Amino acid sequence: MTDERGTTTEAAPHELLRLKSHSGRLALATTVLGSGIALLDGTIVNVALPTIGRDLDADLAGLQWVVNAYALTLAAFILLGGSLGDRFGRRAMYAVGVAGFGVASVLCALSPTVEVLVAARAVQGLCAALLVPGSLAILQASFHRDDRMAAIGAWTGLLGVASASGPVVGGWLVEQDWRWAFWLNVPLAAVVVALALKFVPESRNPLASKHIDVVGITLAVVGLAALTYGLTALSDGVSARAVVVGVVGVLALGGFAWAETHAKAPMVPPSLFANRVFTTINLVTLLVYAGLSAALLFLVLFLQTVAGWSALEAGAATLPLSIIMLFLARRFGNLAAKSTARPFMIGGTLVAATGFVLLAVAPRDPSFVLHVLPGISLLGLGLSMTVAPLTGTVLAAAPDELAGTASGVNNAVSRTAGLLAIAALPPLVGLGGADYASPDALAPAYRLAMLVCAGLLVGGAALTAVGLRSKEPAPCAGTPHLDHAGR
Incomplete structure (x- = not known):
């Protein structure tokens, strides 16, 4: 249907969900659970890498590919996943992605060699490319405009549950058998598919081409x-x-x-990048997520290889980050919706960068309270200030009918950033072969890597300061192509 200005809409006004309604809460929970599976899997695999390396006799390149095979197919196909959701139905693509992720997890759990595991992880990434952009696109297309930033903030904060449980659960599972980490995804995926089909409203762009690029x-x-x-x-x-x-x-x-x-x-309409805000936010995303992805991987390796912590201890060390995001991300999302995202994004990236610097100077035998907790806490605070405003702003900068594509682009940028950072940073700081298992080789490389990651976040702050105006409208008020119903 169209409004009085001829703008195409996807649903009647009464179909838009409110965050405080029963149906709104169920739809939000379903998107959180699905995205949480992918996030949980990523955090567990990072913790499990040293154990996988020993069990499957893999070198550093093999372990990089365990991470990168997933990130590669996710980044490469996530644009397609977003556009397919816009064209054929966001709920449908989301459900297919979650179901496929569960099946691919079975293949990962049964892998006899690192090569088979890498192939199975690539299939996981392909399925995640359908579910990840669908999650945010469902929120953007299904919720009332006044509730979108709050819903995205809640989505960000509640994913902290998966982040918080991932390192601890993952560390425990790895100490039993790393394959259990993949078996865990199977029942979770089945539950999410059932919830999506029952409680998530379908939405699509009725004018989208059915042609595949x-x-x-x-x-x-x-x-x-x-x-x-x-x-x-x-x-x-x-x-x-x-x-x-x-x-x-x-x-x-x-x-x-x-x-x-x-x-x-x-697959990616060039018109999206004609919007200054959309382009700026995606460039900031590239820098921030490159630093974040590489830093967290190096931290877990440092704590296990250099400090001699167990997989459970190393995983649990990142727990404060997730807890802080759980309680603060939604609050910062609400504050950004009432004012502007710019100060939160600038301040947040600088605070997170400071956290990386503190972690970089930790001694080889660190105390959790003195040397790890302060840096991790600053990282959690910084990301809480940054993620929800960043995500809400980039989605608000695109037309509603391209919600899935815009989410896919931003997710592709973040995944590509992590993919390239994890591939490029080890050789850049002098790591290769089996160096990840050598404390003497890893310790200096870790410190340099953390400082490089801090520099990337400082670059993100500078780009935000230059690319976003100081009086940029609040994300929920700046969505283009709004109709009279607030779409």
Whole structure:
């Protein structure tokens, strides 16, 4: 249907959910649970890496690919996942993604070698590419405009439950058998699919083309895969093959950008990036999530390899980060909705960067209270100030009918950032081969890596200060193409 200005809408006004309603709470819980599975899996796998390496006799490159195979397919296909949701139904794609993630987890749990595990993780990433953008797109399309930022803040905070439980549960599971970490996903996925089909309203863009951008998908996958392989291969030293494959990746990504500007039905409409706020926020996302992803991986490795902590102890060390986000993320989301996201994003990234610096100077035999807790707490506070305003602003900068695509783009940027950072940072700080298991090699590399990650977040703060106006409207008030119902 259309309003008096001819703007296409996706649902009648009475179908929009309110956050305090029973149906609104159930829809929010369903999106949190589905996203929580993917988040829980990621935190557990990071904690499990040293154990997986010993059990499957894997070197550093193999362990990088256990992380990167998932991140690669997720980043490469998440744009497709967002656009498929807009075209064929966000709830439908979300449910398919969650179900597939559960099946792929079975393959991970049964993997006899690191090569099989890497392949199964790639399938997991492909399925996550359907569920991750669908989660936020459902919130953007299903909730009343006045409740969207609060819903996104609640989504961010409640995911802290998964983050909080992930390191602890993961550490315990790893001490029993790392394969249990994947078996855990199977019953959770079944529950989420049932809840989604029953309580989440369907939404789609009725004007979306049914054409699949095959050229764009192919170039994105080839570009990310080649660039990631080239960067990961540098862990074993500079070689002609690594350089050539890396150059192929860069050229393919350049071709992707060109193809999207000329495609009849592009996977990523170039018009999105004509919006200054959308472009700025995605560049900030690239810097922030690159630093965050690499830093958390290095921290867990440092605590186990250098400090000699168990997997459970190393995982539990990050618990304060998740608890702080659980209680504060929604509050900062509400504050940003009433004013502007700019000061929260600038302050938050700088606070998080300070946390990385404190963690970088921890001694080789750190005390949790004196050397880990202060840095982790600042990181949690900084991310609470940053994530909900960032996410709400980037979604508000896109038309409602492109909610899934906009969510897919921002998620693709964040996943690509982590993917490239995890591939590039180890060789950059001098790690390769089995160095992840050597305290003498890992300790100095860890400190340098944490400082690099802090610098990335400072860069994010500077870009926010330059790219967002000081009086930028609140995210919930700045959504373009609103109709009379507040859509």
